[in-house]
Amino acid sequence: MANSTSSSTAPVPLKTDERIVRVGFFQGLFRQPEIGALIGAIVVWVFFAIIAPENWISVNGVARILDSSSTLGIMAVAVALLMIGGEFDLSAGVMTGTTGLIAGMLAVKAHVNIWLSILISLAFALAVGYVNGLIVVKTRLPSFIVTLATFFVLRGANVGVTRLMTEQVLVGGIDRTAGFGAARLLFNTEFSLLGATFRTVTIWWIVITIVATWFLQRTRYGNWVFAVGGDANAARNSGVPSDRVKIALFMVTSTAAWLVGMMSIVRLRSAVASEGIGQEFIYIIAAVIGGCLLTGGYGSVVGASIGAIIFGMARVGIVFAGWDTDWFYSFLGIMLLAAVLVNNATRRRAEAVSVAAAKARTEKEEET
């Protein structure tokens, strides 16, 4: 079947070959999981550029959008990796609050050095991620349920412990602890560029997206992430340590939540007990808009970041357009549906093209 092009009936196979090559080009373009999100982002940008051009098309407008997308983007990247690995983490949102509260309470109430507080908070995040992962791989229960339980436990503890310690639902005065300035510099500070105010969070987000993309696309561990999400058993049969990969991914997600938690408390100068609740679905939605399949084994980190930008644009765009912000979620729902439909259509198209190419080849085999 291999060298059918060299058969005597040259014109027919040659014609077929040309077609496959041409299809291959479009296939390559549309096979990228993030293509749907990219088209969606362009549509949303153009939409607001028409409605509110004077604010939207400016350096300040870009800065506002990036500020609004950055922490969401960091979480979306981690959640996308986890989803490609075939799992969910519903405790990721509330975890940004928990880690902030731990660091804040240790520094403010227990007078622990702020850097030590931050590290203890990180250790806690890693432990929760590990436990989430361990329960999921050992029990084979859906991670949706396991992390939903973690979500409720943390949500209750966030309010309960905070009220117990402070008789309030927030820990204030974090900016009065020694070393706060340096922590702020590391996690979340402002800088000026081209006359607008940007935040270092955006730089973190860009670096994390690049590193995660390299990890996913260009290391063996990335290959394992795709494999455990596609079929953990098949991956195991090929020698991939499936359980360890999944546990590591839960730990990556909880570490990202810790990072975002630290970014939040240095910006607000206080840790709020309700922080992050409800965000977990936003992360998942951003990853899905970015091309991640809910069933795992397929997706893109860059796509998840583009998904976060779509959210940021919607949030800022509604304000710029002068609409009531009450409509944000309705707008978001429409955007989500539109993005997912575009996504779905492009993926179907890519699949249809691939199937057509495979069929053409099989037919050619039959001929020879």
Place this chain on the structure above:
Amino acid sequence: MAEPLLEVRNITKLFGSVIALSEVSARVYRGEVTCLLGDNGAGKSTLIKILSGVYRPTEGQYLFEGKSMSFRSPREARELGIATVYQDLALLPLMPIWRNFFLGSEPQKSWGPLRAFDVASARRRVREEMAKMGIDIRDPDQAVGTMSGGERQSIAISRAVYFGAKVLILDEPTAALGVRQAGMVLHHIVHAKRRGLGIIFITHNPNHAYPVGDHFVVLRRGRVLSDCRKDQITQQELINLMAGGQDLLKLQRELEEAQTAGNAEAAGV
């Protein structure tokens, strides 16, 4: 005759009070194909699992390269070069060919302390390896799920060969395939055999087994019904053995059907 590459002697496997296999012996030599035939429930699956290291036999000996073996896991068997290609193939449909091919054994390159998956080399080598099996991959980025069943089997087989298999155990590789696609897989079996591998080809289709096999072991109800070389048996006799020679009328019908399929098969190979 030379020493067998892999041999089982008088293997018995009990599951509680159920006798799955009773005193089964079989062997495979380098560069030869041993076909393991049997109808459903004959004990083929149990024997594969013993050969691949999933189960340990209750009684009997397992010899590989002349040494007695007792595997604790399929991984141990695989590391010695006993590769099993199961029906589910352990392929990920959403992943490109090159990612699938090297899964678990990715080629790496170092940048100082960083170790990266050598993607360019993986793409090139997967094309080269598949070309050695006589398959021309135009696009290593094609998702495996979009390929035909025969092509997927070919990837799984060439992957096992590439990663140094000495014995290749193929679990019903032609079962779900059309005549043309099955012919393609049989072609790969012959290819791997010529490269010096010992192949254990499990099937319930004597028409697929006969053209490529050197030895035929027919299992029936957990026992070896027949064990012979190709020159000791005709295709017709093999078909008769499989049917068990009991219900003659039924057998006659099956023969007629098998004959037609066999002719088509012969034309295909």
